Amino acid sequence: MSSNNFIWQLMSRCLSGEASAEEVALFEEVLKKDESLQQRYQILKQFWSCAHSFSISEDEKNKKQINTILKKAYEADILNTDLTKSKIFKHENFFKILISSAAAIIVLVTGFFLINKKSSPNTVLQVHEKNLQQVVAQKGSRNRTILPDGSVVWLNAGSSLSYTGNFKGLIREVYLKGEGFFDVVKQEGHPFIVHANGIDIKVLGTAFDVKSYSEDNTVEATLIRGLIQVTRQGEKNQKPVFLHPNEKLIVDLTQNIPSEKIKAVNVPVTLPEIKIYHLDSTIKTENIIETSWVYNRLEFRGDSFEELAKKLERWYNVKIIFEDEAVKHLSFHGSFENETVNQAFAALKAAVPFDYTINDQEVSIKTAASKIKTMK
């Protein structure tokens, strides 16, 4: 009986490739003496060999699935950086492995003006630690800075960036006023956080642009590649919002919804005042409006004159005064690259008639006289 079972073990081992050379030889001897078994073994052998038919498929669904896996993994990575500091400290060895490959994100935080007039652009930022570093781009100029960790920041006109020390801490934190484009070097376990006008943007390693002028009442973020997490300051239990490539996020700072209320209505995933828009992913980075300033271009697409004036004021370091209401509602499409103030206004006027006078750093604008006449 046991010997009978041994045959089947022998055959099984031969089929599955577990048999030793001696066992194979022995089994061949056995088969020679039994034609029926020989035949059935051949059948089984074929049955066995056609088994490894798990096709290695690479269809669209699987490609999507891989992206889902990667996306979720990165999201989990970012969420994990929410660990308390002591917890992070315990795992410090793990973080010694620094990965310097940098993905790129662009976050634009744009403002739509007027609400937060309280704090002037030059207010010193609230930073508790000593050793405060500040980089400023005056109105009418833009600059590029390299941070202690190797990350690069472009600052748009009328913006400032503050940070403390040399980034040796667990978190790399910067405070932004105005607009900045960040190319962040990835450091495992050392998240990079931008605090900007009421929101926090957390990244692991990306390039992004933040625009949050204090006179604006919205914050915008546009992501080109990578992944970032956006949270509103002072709301501890909120679910973070993730921004994926070619998405633009607008936070309306005028809507102040208390977190208890959010919990009560049970919509924690996307805060109502945060909206996400999709950008055309076929556009090259340098042609995206949100980042055009990095390439020294001032872009405007259907801006009202009132909106455009804010951009022009920062871009050219001028003061723009509207002498009547109607002229504020003209709208413009276009871009400036090397134009002077005079050339810029001449070009605007050529597109849509209005009257202006430039006095030193002050520009006065009013509805075109010709137009008023025709209206009368």
Add this chain to the structure above:
Amino acid sequence: METLNLNTIQHTLSLNDENALAELYHYYYKRLIQFAKSIVRTNELAEEIVEDVFIKLWRNRVSICNIKNLNVYLYIAVKNTSLNTLSQKARQLVSAPFDFLNIELENELDNPDDLMITAEMMQKMYRVIDSLPPRCKMIFKLVREDGLKYKEVAEILNISVNTIDAQIAIAVKKICTALEIKKPSKKISASITEK
């Protein structure tokens, strides 16, 4: 298993190569989903489990080279995740994981014509395999379909190699008996006892 060099994959994964993850996933997802499904029984859950395992694998890619046998690791990870998923049944399942589960076989043979195996033989074999006790069926499937070594299956299912050896023999014996026209002659057993 031969088509994939796991050492190379592990190395490139540790260097953040997303393509390596894709390659690994394409190779394994079907068999792992099937394996998970044999425990959790629904496709949706099984897919989630495998997704989870790959998410964790990617997140721990820095230390992926420490995994000795990625092949076994993936199956064990899927098994553990599956059992955790069945949190209420987990206790019961850990002691006898495959005794009352649905084990599905890959219906692989589309072209029996080019083989000496007839469709009838094929049916016979599948019927036998289907009627095997669940544990035996699972072991047989992992060895034949997933191409795992006895030792690997033993590690994954947490049983001894001898058990694998015996269980596979039972399956092979049953299949052979089903294919048989005459009873096996006494001669064979005699020739073995002589040894």
